[in-house]
Amino acid sequence: MICVGPGTGCAVGLKLLPASAFPIGKSSRCTLLNSLVSIKLPSNVSLCTMDAVESAKNKAASMAVDLHIKDNFRIGIGSGSTVVYAVQRLAERVKSEGLKVVCVPTSFQARQLIIENNLPLTDLEITPQLDVCIDGADEADSSLCLIKGGGGCLLQEKVVASVSDQFVVIADYRKKSTHLGEQWSKGVPVEVVGMAYRPVASAIERLLGGKAVLRQAKAKAGPVVTDNGNLLLDWIFEGRHDWKAVNSTIKMIPGVVETGLFVNMARVAYFGMEDGSVSEVKMD
Numbered sequence: 586m587i588c589v590g591p592g593t594g595c596a597v598g599l600k601l602l603p604a605s606a607f608p609i610g611k612s613s614r615c616t617l618l619n620s621l622v623s624i625k626l627p628s629n630v631s632l633c634t635m636d637a638v639e640s641a642k643n644k645a646a647s648m649a650v651d652l653h654i655k656d657n658f659r660i661g662i663g664s665g666s667t668v669v670y671a672v673q674r675l676a677e678r679v680k681s682e683g684l685k686v687v688c689v690p691t692s693f694q695a696r697q698l699i700i701e702n703n704l705p706l707t708d709l710e711i712t713p714q715l716d717v718c719i720d721g722a723d724e725a726d727s728s729l730c731l732i733k734g735g736g737g738c739l740l741q742e743k744v745v746a747s748v749s750d751q752f753v754v755i756a757d758y759r760k761k762s763t764h765l766g767e768q769w770s771k772g773v774p775v776e777v778v779g780m781a782y783r784p785v786a787s788a789i790e791r792l793l794g795g796k797a798v799l800r801q802a803k804a805k806a807g808p809v810v811t812d813n814g815n816l817l818l819d820w821i822f823e824g825r826h827d828w829k830a831v832n833s834t835i836k837m838i839p840g841v842v843e844t845g846l847f848v849n850m851a852r853v854a855y856f857g858m859e860d861g862s863v864s865e866v867k868m869d
C-alpha cells in the first residue's frame with residue numbers, strides 16, 4: 586500500500602484502487618506503479634509505505650519492552666496493532682532470557698495475543714497491582730495526554746493502566762502531536778451504557794460543543810458493542826481544551842462508563858519515527 590501526504594503521510598494525492606481497476610497483467614501493473622512512484626514530489630510532500638509505519642510501530646514497541654520489562658514483572662498488555670509487536674518482543678525475551686512474567690490483558694484481543702504467544706495469563710482479581718503497562722495510543726500531545734479507544738478498548742485499558750506503577754506508551758510518528766486533534770480527527774471515544782447513548786450524546790454536545798456520534802460497526806449491522814457490552818460515542822471536538830476538565834465533565838454525565846482521555850497517566854512514550862529512529866518523550 587502506498588500513501589502520499591504532507592509530512593505525516595495521509596493519502597491526499599493518490600486514490601488507492603484494487604488491482605481489478607487496472608485490467609492489465611501483474612508486471613504491467615508493477616511498471617505503472619514504478620512510474621507513479623518515480624514522479625518527483627514537491628519538498629513538503631513525502632512518500633511513505635505502510636511498511637514504514639509498521640516498522641515504526643515495531644521499533645517503538647521493542648524499545649519499550651527492552652527498557653521497561655524486567656524479570657518477575659507483572660505486566661499490563663494494551664490493545665491495538667502496535668501492542669502486537671510488544672507482545673512478540675516480550676515472548677522473544679521470555680524465551681531467550683528465561684524471564685518470569687505474568688500478563689494482564691486489557692481486551693479480548695490482548696488476551697488472545699497473550700495466549701497465542703504462550704505468555705502466562707492472569708487477571709486483576711489474582712494480580713491487582715502491576716509493575717508496568719505497555720499500550721498504544723491514537724494520539725498523544727506534548728504532555729502525554731492521550732486519546733485512546735479508536736479500537737474500542739478504552740475501559741479495561743484505563744483500569745489496567747491505573748493500577749500499574751509505570752504506564753508506557755508506544756506508537757508510530759502519526760500519533761505524535763503538540764495538541765490533541767492535530768492528527769487524530771475521529772474524536773474522543775466515550776463508552777456508554779446502551780440505553781443512555783442519546784441523552785449522553787446530547788449532554789456532551791450541550792456542555793462541550795462539537796458532535797457526539799454513535800460508532801457504527803463495519804462488518805455487522807448496527808453499532809459497535811465493546812468487550813464490556815456497552816456502546817461507543819465518538820465526540821468530534823473543535824479547538825483546544827483543558828482535557829482534565831473535559832474528562833471530568835464527560836464522566837459526570839449519567840450513563841457514561843469511561844472516556845478515552847488518559848490525562849496525567851503516561852510518564853513515558855516511545856514513538857517510532859519516519860526516519861527509522863525512536864523518539865522518547867518523558868514527563869518529569
Ligand SMILES: O=C[C@H](O)[C@H](O)[C@H](O)COP(=O)(O)O
Pocket residue numbers: 663664665666667668720721722723733734735736737738739742
Ligand atoms: O481501542 C484501542 C486502543 O486504545 C489502542 O491502544 C489505540 O487505538 C491504538 O491502537 P494502534 O496501536 O492500533 O494504533
